[in-house]
Amino acid sequence: MSKERARRRAEREAENARQAALRAEREARKARRRRLRARLAAAVPRPVRVARQGGLIARRHRAQNTVVAVLFVLVQVIAWLLLDGWAARVGVLVLSILMLPVLVTVIFDRRS
Numbered sequence: 270m271s272k273e274r275a276r277r278r279a280e281r282e283a284e285n286a287r288q289a290a291l292r293a294e295r296e297a298r299k300a301r302r303r304r305l306r307a308r309l310a311a312a313v314p315r316p317v318r319v320a321r322q323g324g325l326i327a328r329r330h331r332a333q334n335t336v337v338a339v340l341f342v343l344v345q346v347i348a349w350l351l352l353d354g355w356a357a358r359v360g361v362l363v364l365s366i367l368m369l370p371v372l373v374t375v376i377f378d379r380r381s
Contacts, residue, residue, distance in 0.1 A: 333377045341365060 321327065348361035 333373075337369070337373055337377075341369065 321331075344365055345362065348358055352358050352361065
């Protein structure tokens with residue numbers, strides 16, 4: 270009887286050792302995968318969400334900038350339709366670019 274018990278205990282211990290080896294292998298694989306994933310995450314830049322300002326002043330500035338851009342494009346379209354020469358069209362473009370900061374300062378006085 271004791272030989273039978275010893276044999277069964279040896280089988281149980283062998284099975285436990287085999288299960289422990291499988292668990293250790295699985296844990297080692299998980300650890301390797303975790304390290305690889307961490308290295309990849311460190312190497313790849315994360316996307317950065319750029320949020321617009323949502324305050325009253327920011328909305329007003331966006332609206333003003335949109336008005337300025339639309340007026341600039343409108344002036345350019347009118348110049349292209351009404352003027353025949355390339356020199357005149359380029360002159361309107363250059364003059365518009367130079368006058369843009371002045372007009373923005375005069376029309377939208379942002380100090381008040």
